[in-house]
Amino acid sequence: MGKQKNTYVISRREALKLGLLGAAGLTFVERFGGYARGEDANSPRAIKRTPAKAVIELWMSGGPSHIDTFDPKPKAGNDYCGPFKNSIATNVDGIQICELLPLLAKQADKYSIIRSMTHGINAHETATYIMKTGRKPGDNLVYPGMGAVVSLFRGYDHGYKGLIPPYIVLTATEGRFSEEGFLGPRYKPFATGGDPAQKRFVVSGVVAEGISDQRQKSRRELLHSLDSLGKVMPGNPQFEQLDRCEEKAYSLILGDGGKVFDMSSEKDELKDRYGKNKFGQSCLMARRLVEIGVPYITVNYGGWDTHKQHFETMRRKLPELDKGMATLLQDLSDRGLLDSTIVVWAGEFGRTPKILWESPWNGGRGHYGNCFSAVVAGGGFKGGRVVGASNDKGEEIVQRPVQAADLIGSMYELLGIDPDGPLPNPKGLALQIMPSANRLKEIM
Amino acid sequence: MNRPLIAALVLMAPLNWSGAEPPQIVPPFESDIGIVSTSRIDTVVSAGLKNRGIKPAPLCSDEVFIRRVYLDTIGTVPTPKEVNEFLQDQNPNKRIPLINRLLEREEFADYWTLKWCDLLRVKSEFPINLWPNAVQAYYRWIHDSIRMNMPYDQFARELLTSSGSNFREPQVNFYRAIQGRQPSDIARTVALTFMGTRYESLPQSARANMEVFFSQVAYKKTAEWKEEIVYLNLAPAEVHEANLPDGRKVQIQPEDDPRRVFADWLTEPNNQWFARNITNRVWAWLMGRGIIIEPDDIRPDNSPANPELLAFLEKELVRSKYDLKTIYRLILNSRTYQQSSIPRSDNPQAEAMFACYPVRRLDAEVLIDALNQIGGTGETYSSNIPEPFTFIPEGERSIKLADGSITSQFLEMFGRPARDTGLESERNNQPSDSQRLYLLNSNDIKNKIERSPILRQQAEAAKGNRTELIKNIYVTILSRYPTPSESEIAEKYFQSEGMTRKAAIEDLAWALINTKEFLYRH
Numbered sequence: 001m002g003k004q005k006n007t008y009v010i011s012r013r014e015a016l017k018l019g020l021l022g023a024a025g026l027t028f029v030e031r032f033g034g035y036a037r038g039e040d041a042n043s044p045r046a047i048k049r050t051p052a053k054a055v056i057e058l059w060m061s062g063g064p065s066h067i068d069t070f071d072p073k074p075k076a077g078n079d080y081c082g083p084f085k086n087s088i089a090t091n092v093d094g095i096q097i098c099e100l101l102p103l104l105a106k107q108a109d110k111y112s113i114i115r116s117m118t119h120g121i122n123a124h125e126t127a128t129y130i131m132k133t134g135r136k137p138g139d140n141l142v143y144p145g146m147g148a149v150v151s152l153f154r155g156y157d158h159g160y161k162g163l164i165p166p167y168i169v170l171t172a173t174e175g176r177f178s179e180e181g182f183l184g185p186r187y188k189p190f191a192t193g194g195d196p197a198q199k200r201f202v203v204s205g206v207v208a209e210g211i212s213d214q215r216q217k218s219r220r221e222l223l224h225s226l227d228s229l230g231k232v233m234p235g236n237p238q239f240e241q242l243d244r245c246e247e248k249a250y251s252l253i254l255g256d257g258g259k260v261f262d263m264s265s266e267k268d269e270l271k272d273r274y275g276k277n278k279f280g281q282s283c284l285m286a287r288r289l290v291e292i293g294v295p296y297i298t299v300n301y302g303g304w305d306t307h308k309q310h311f312e313t314m315r316r317k318l319p320e321l322d323k324g325m326a327t328l329l330q331d332l333s334d335r336g337l338l339d340s341t342i343v344v345w346a347g348e349f350g351r352t353p354k355i356l357w358e359s360p361w362n363g364g365r366g367h368y369g370n371c372f373s374a375v376v377a378g379g380g381f382k383g384g385r386v387v388g389a390s391n392d393k394g395e396e397i398v399q400r401p402v403q404a405a406d407l408i409g410s411m412y413e414l415l416g417i418d419p420d421g422p423l424p425n426p427k428g429l430a431l432q433i434m435p436s437a438n439r440l441k442e443i444m
Numbered sequence: 445m446n447r448p449l450i451a452a453l454v455l456m457a458p459l460n461w462s463g464a465e466p467p468q469i470v471p472p473f474e475s476d477i478g479i480v481s482t483s484r485i486d487t488v489v490s491a492g493l494k495n496r497g498i499k500p501a502p503l504c505s506d507e508v509f510i511r512r513v514y515l516d517t518i519g520t521v522p523t524p525k526e527v528n529e530f531l532q533d534q535n536p537n538k539r540i541p542l543i544n545r546l547l548e549r550e551e552f553a554d555y556w557t558l559k560w561c562d563l564l565r566v567k568s569e570f571p572i573n574l575w576p577n578a579v580q581a582y583y584r585w586i587h588d589s590i591r592m593n594m595p596y597d598q599f600a601r602e603l604l605t606s607s608g609s610n611f612r613e614p615q616v617n618f619y620r621a622i623q624g625r626q627p628s629d630i631a632r633t634v635a636l637t638f639m640g641t642r643y644e645s646l647p648q649s650a651r652a653n654m655e656v657f658f659s660q661v662a663y664k665k666t667a668e669w670k671e672e673i674v675y676l677n678l679a680p681a682e683v684h685e686a687n688l689p690d691g692r693k694v695q696i697q698p699e700d701d702p703r704r705v706f707a708d709w710l711t712e713p714n715n716q717w718f719a720r721n722i723t724n725r726v727w728a729w730l731m732g733r734g735i736i737i738e739p740d741d742i743r744p745d746n747s748p749a750n751p752e753l754l755a756f757l758e759k760e761l762v763r764s765k766y767d768l769k770t771i772y773r774l775i776l777n778s779r780t781y782q783q784s785s786i787p788r789s790d791n792p793q794a795e796a797m798f799a800c801y802p803v804r805r806l807d808a809e810v811l812i813d814a815l816n817q818i819g820g821t822g823e824t825y826s827s828n829i830p831e832p833f834t835f836i837p838e839g840e841r842s843i844k845l846a847d848g849s850i851t852s853q854f855l856e857m858f859g860r861p862a863r864d865t866g867l868e869s870e871r872n873n874q875p876s877d878s879q880r881l882y883l884l885n886s887n888d889i890k891n892k893i894e895r896s897p898i899l900r901q902q903a904e905a906a907k908g909n910r911t912e913l914i915k916n917i918y919v920t921i922l923s924r925y926p927t928p929s930e931s932e933i934a935e936k937y938f939q940s941e942g943m944t945r946k947a948a949i950e951d952l953a954w955a956l957i958n959t960k961e962f963l964y965r966h
Contacts, residue, residue, distance in 0.1 A: 125570035137571050140623045140632070142864045165878065175827075175851045177570045178862040185872045191853055204853070205881025208890055215947070216885075218940070223955040225933050229803075230960040232470050232786055238803055238875075239960055245880040253885050427644075 050416035052379030053340040055150060056286045057298045058325060060347035061174060062305030063124070065365050066373040067353050067394045068314050069321075070113045072098050076393045082311055082355050082363065092384040100318035103326035109384040110329045110338065111377035112443045116388025116397040117346070119404060122367040124305070127348035128176045134405035134434050141425070144181035146408055147296045149433065151187045152424075153417045154295040162293055163248070163257030165190035169298045170282040182425055189298065196263065196281035205249070206258040213254060220250070260292050261285070270331070275323035283324040287331055290341050295415075304347055307364040310355070329377055342379030342411055347372075353394040371397050374407060380414040382443040405436035410444060468502065472927055473966070474784045475505035477536070485778040488752040489798050498791045501784040501800035506531055507924035508966065509539060509782060512801070514923075515965050516730050517546040517776065519555030519810045519843045521817055524919045543776045547769050553591035554844045558809060559729065560586050562871060563637060564603075565621040567848030567863045568827070568834075572621050575670045576827075576834050576847065578610040582621075583846035585614035596722055596766040597711040600638050604707045607675050609666070616674040619661055623864070627655040634658070636740055636866055638710060639689075640721030645743040646689070653687040657706040676701060690716070713762045717742065723757035723771055724748075728868070730775050732802040732965070733795065740868050749796045785966040803964040805873040808858035809842040811963070816841075818899070818921055818953065819892030825850050857882060883958055893953045903949055910938055917949065921956040 067073055072087035073080055074096075087096040090108030097105055097113075121127040126137055132145035144152070147167045155166035169189040173179060180187040193204035202209060230239050252258050263271070266284060274280040279301045286297045301321070306313045325345065332338040350372025351365035371390045377383060388400035409419040412434050419434040469476050493500055504512065510530045514522045522530070530542060546552060561583060565572050568579050589599050606615035619625075622633045631654040632643040643651060660677040684696055688709050696702050710718050721742060728734035735748045735757075748754045757771060764770035775781050780798050787800040795802055806814065816822055822839035827850045834847060842855070848863035857879055859872030883889055893899065898920060906913035914934045918926045926934065938948040956962055 125573065129570050138624055140629065140865075142571055142862065172853060173856065175569075175849070178856075178864070185859055185874070185876065188856070190878050191856075193853060202887055204888075205878065205884065205886045208885045208887055211885070211890070215951070218937075219951040219955055222933070222937050222951055223958050226930055226955050227959045228927070228930065228961065229473065229785075229964070229966055232473065233803070233960075236803065238805070238964070242875045242880070242960065242963070245875045245877050246884070248877045249880040249884050252881060 050380065050414055051340060052342045052411070052414040052416075054290045054294065055146070055296050055342045055344065055379070055411065055415070056283075056290065056328070057146065057296070058283070058343065058345040059174070059298055059300050060304050060321075060345065061128070061300060061302040063127070063347045063349040063351060063367055063372075064304040065306070065310070065314070066115070066350035066368075066371070066390070068098050068318070068351075069101065070097050070373040070375055071115045071390055071394055072096055073353065073392060073394045076353070079355055079357070080353050080393055084311070084314070095384070095386060098318065100314065101322045101326075103322045107326050107329045110333060111343070111375050111383050112381055112385040112387060114374045114376065114387040114402050114407065114440070115390050116400050116402050117350075117372045117374050117404070117407070118397055118401050119349070119369050121369040122349065124348055124367070125176045127367075127369050128174065131346060131348050131404045132174075132177075132179070133181065134403070134408040134436065141427075141429075142177065142181045144183040144187060145179045146411065147189055147298055148180040148183050148187040149412070149417070149423075150296040150415065151189075152183055154415065155187070160293070160295065163252050163255065164260060164289065164292065164294055166294060167296045167298075168192065168289055168294055169300060170285055171195060171278070172300060174300060192261070195278050196261075196285045197276055197278050201261050201263060201281075201285070203258070203261045206252055207261055208253075216250075216254060260288050263288070270327075273323065273327045274331075275320055275327070277320050277324075279320050280324040280327070283328040284331075287328060287335075287337070290332070290337055291335075306351065307356075307366060308361055310351075310364045332378060338378040340379060342381065342414060343377040344374065344407075344411065345376075346374040346407075350394075371395060374402075376407070376411075376440075376443070379411075380444055381410075381440075385443050387440060387443060400438075402438065402440070403436065405434055406438045406440060409434040409436040410440040413439060414444065470784070470786055471505070472924055473505055473508050473786060474502050477503065477506070483774060483778050484756055485753065485774060486780050488750060488756060489778075489780045492750045492753070492797050493799055496791060496793055496797060498794050498797055498799045499788045500780075501786055501788050503779065503782055504784045504801065506539075508784070510542070511923040512965060513539075513543060513546060513776060515806065515810060517543070517555070517772070518549050518551035519558070519807065519813070520551050520841075521814045522923050523817075524916070524923075527919055527923050539782070540777060543773060547772060550591070551841075551843070553587055554841065555810075556590050557583065557587040558807075558843050558845070560590065561846065561848065562861045562863060563866050563868070564618065565848070565863045565866050566617075566846065567621075569849035571623050571864055572848075574610075574617055574621055576832055577670060578614075578617050578620065578672075579847045581611050581614040582617040593767065593769055596761070596768050597718075598766070600718070601704075601707045601711060604634065604638075604710070605701060605704045607701075608673060610672045610674070611668075613674075619674045620663070620672060625661075625663060627659040627661070630658040630661060631655045633866065634706075638721060639717035640724065640736075640740045640742040641717065642741055642743070645741070649687075649691070650689040653691075654689050654706075656686050657702045660702060676703075711766075719758040719761045719766075720754065722768070723761050724754060725868075726768065726771050727754075727757065727775060730772070730781060731798060732804050733798070737796075738868060750798070801966070803960070803966045805875060805964055807871065807873065808855045808860045809845065811858055812842045812854055814962075815889070815892055815957070818896060818957070820897040821892060821895070823852070823854075825852060827851050854882075854888075883963075889954070889957070893950050893957075896953075899949060899953055903945075910935060913949070914938075914952065917952055917956065921953060922959070922961055 067080065068084055074085055074087045084099055086099045088099050088102060088105050089096055090105040092108040095108050119127060119130045121130060129137055133143040135143045151167035154160060160166050167189045169191045171192045171194055173189060173191045179189050194202040233239060274284045282299045286299055289297050303317060329343060332341055349367055349369040352368045356364050356366060388402055389398050391398050412419045417433060421433050423431040423433045425431050510522050510527055514520055566579055566582055568574055568576050602615045603618040606613050608616055610617050610620055619630060622629050631651060635641045635643050635646060662675055662677045664673050666673060681698055685693055686696055688694055694705055696705055724734050724736050725739045728739040735750055735754045736742055736746055760774060761771055783801050785801045785803050787794055789799050812823060823842055824838050825836040827834040834850060861870035902916040903913060906916055911931060914931055915925050918924060934952055
């Protein structure tokens with residue numbers, strides 16, 4: 001389609017055409033039109049030369065404590081620190097982090113800590129939506145998350161040719177809202193399933209166990225010869241669409257595309273450094289996906305919703321986080337990939353700085369959206385900096401509040417996606433990709 | 445669009461034709477069992493076709509019919525036993541009692557509750573945030589209403605006029621399952637749900653008029669966790685006048701619930717939206733395509749493909765006192781519904797004028813249930829967000845899932861609607877690469893086949909008789925028996941070099957699961 005309409009109303013003729021074509025194979029713009037009048041995401045300003053080519057999103061679902069990770073408050077006393085009273089120095093003068101993150105302390109020159117994230121929301125689902133989309137809810141639209149937006153502007157519609165889908169989630173999707181929002185299923189993430197820490201990483205549909213290539217081929221022939229309904233309805237657009245999907249699927253199943261998921265070529269020593277657990281090996285897998293050009297990878301690492309048994313959980317999880325993330329930063333840097341890869345660490349909110357000693361929490365931390373931390377590295381973000389600050393108890397922001405939109409808009413800018421550019425949508429509204437007032441210029 | 449009707453690619457002997465004219469009947473998908481009784485539906489559809497010189501498809505075969513009518517009516521694939529009984533039934537009118545039986549099945553309520561939960565946005569999580577307890581209460585109310593065949597006008601009225609606790613008066617969740625709580629948000633949802641109209645296409649004056657009727661709706665929390673009361677704010681003390689969406693004036697008494705005044709107007713027999721919206725939707729659900737497209741985009745400049753057809757259905761609904769099953773029955777018994785899916789016309793308007801039954805991929809929930817029926821397994825669903833956590837008993841069918849937020853990679857992948865907006869188009873039944881990968885090559889599918897007690901039993905029942913075995917696998921997966929040439933292909937596969945019986949059974953089942961015939965309603 002040529003110039004886009006400024007209305008979502010699709011004419012009857014177009015609707016018929018869509019019905020005949022089948023919608024899934026079409027791009028968003030082909031399906032809906034949807035840019036405001038006179039705008040087009042292909043416009044030159046949207047394809048500036050910028051440093052970042054890919055994003056690895058380390059998503060800490062549940063909401064990790066900021067105090068016990070990147071914003072320690074050792075002087076706040078037992079009611080705030082609990083057992084973690086000794087923050088540690090990093091390889092950057094003046095930056096201290098939690099004592100359970102010693103490996104990340106040696107990588108602090110590679111990342112910047114934002115200690116003044118805020119949205120004020122203490123409910124998981126709404127906070128997740130805000131952190132993933134940069135939008136406040138309530139205008140009858142469900143916006144797409146970062147991965148879907150990057151998939152829209154850096155995926156198949158804009159020159160991405162890989163067999164591996166452009167937006168991968170390791171290993172399961174978030175589940176609180178639909179990542180693709182109103183952009184629709186074409187921009188959904190591909191969730192691998194399986195567990196990369198197992199001997200064989202079984203990726204849903206790509207890597208199956210115990211079916212030889214020979215058998216794949218012979219039963220595919222059987223399928224074709226028994227596909228009786230397909231044969232008497234040649235030219236049916238729905239069926240043609242399915243055939244195209246099958247072609248693509250087999251080029252992954254039988255071709256080399258799926259080899260990226262085979263980690264046997266990675267040295268055992270490196271796997272150890274990443275940590276032989278699901279999170280650690282997912283970080284390693286994320287690096288491998290970046291190497292073959294996948295633009296957006298989410299590593300979902302849940303279990304941070306520590307209302308109870310907070311400190312026990314931290315003792316178990318922080319070393320996993322430390323190994324996986326620190327090794328990822330070092331490994332990307334060793335391979336010369338860190339300059340072109342944004343690594344972002346965040347959850348939907350932080351946790352109450354004041355420990356809930358009372359029953360039933362018995363030393364837990366609640367939800368805290370007022371003030372929390374996020375970490376960015378690579379892809380044009382400077383390292384060794386701290387943005388903003390919280391007060392001496394980690395409860396209030398005292399300097400430079402940062403909204404999710406500021407963070408996301410900065411990432412888009414580094415990816416060459418103009419945050420002020422138009423975002424296509426089914427209603428044809430004049431929406432911007434990620435409007436924000438205060439992008440992180442100081443670390444870009 | 446140029447649609448080569450019949451290509452020369454057809455490889456199988458009985459299906460082999462070349463030349464411009466298709467044969468009269470294409471087995472096993474069509475049969476010449478004479479004519480089902482033609483109804484008023486068929487008269488107006490065929491008039492529409494004749495006017496445009498479009499040739500309709502012949503009748504579908506009994507094999508196709510039983511699978512189709514099960515999938516369309518109860519979202520369930522027939523068992524081999526049900527298929528056998530139906531195929532062996534010598535009653536020439538046997539399709540009529542089958543339809544009647546299906547309309548009374550428990551799964552009828554399950555499947556259509558699923559549909560209504562899409563439209564009414566029944567989900568715990570963002571952005572609807574009904575929360576689990578209210579989801580269950582609301583689901584049960586919808587399910588009961590459908591099971592008891594509540595008249596549709598009463599269904600709409602109860603949803604529109606209820607007040608009280610979201611746990612104790614489940615209908616009030618209609619007002620909670622909305623993004624936003626302003627009168628305009630409510631009016632937008634009411635217009636979409638019961639008038640089949642996008643808010644933006646109503647004139648500004650009609651929108652303003654509508655909002656007045658919902659301007660007193662209010663919400664408050666209670667001491668009970670996640671309970672919420674929907675109530676009416678005090679009305680103005682004196683009689684006041686309001687304008688209905690069609691511009692008519694109405695008096696609202698001080699003791700009146702303005703929502704009831706609106707519901708009275710909406711469900712009047714001559715309301716121009718109410719019956720039109722629902723009959724057009726039911727037609728679209730069964731026929732795969734609305735008389736007005738999209739089925740929830742009714743507006744003056746979006747005219748119906750066959751106005752007489754829609755008018756007839758509307759009239760029948762009103763005449764039956766809003767008994768939706770009457771409409772289901774009329775449509776399912778029509779020749780138009782029972783047409784083959786193999787088109788006989790390349791006229792670009794053929795599909796729009798209902799010259800054949802359009803193929804479409806099974807709904808996500810129906811597909812996983814169908815796969816589990818072959819695999820003799822169930823899914824285990826749980827949702828550990830939000831609290832209280834939801835666990836579904838093992839073996840519960842997926843068409844019975846109440847909560848649109850329940851975690852499932854399969855349902856996500858196969859286009860389950862997000863239940864964010866209530867638009868029909870949220871459900872996406874288009875194929876994708878990842879779906880294809882999953883069906884062709886995932887461990888899930890592999891395990892379902894390899895571990896299936898159903899397939900194992902059939903292998904045992906056939907007692908080494910290969911022809912019998914192939915027949916059993918066919919009827920289990922495709923609800924029909926193989927044609928002679930299909931049998932021959934399968935037999936050859938069993939005998940191919942180095943092939944074990946076990947591997948051949950698995951590969952045959954795998955191949956049939958991946959055919960278009962399995963994956964698409966046809």
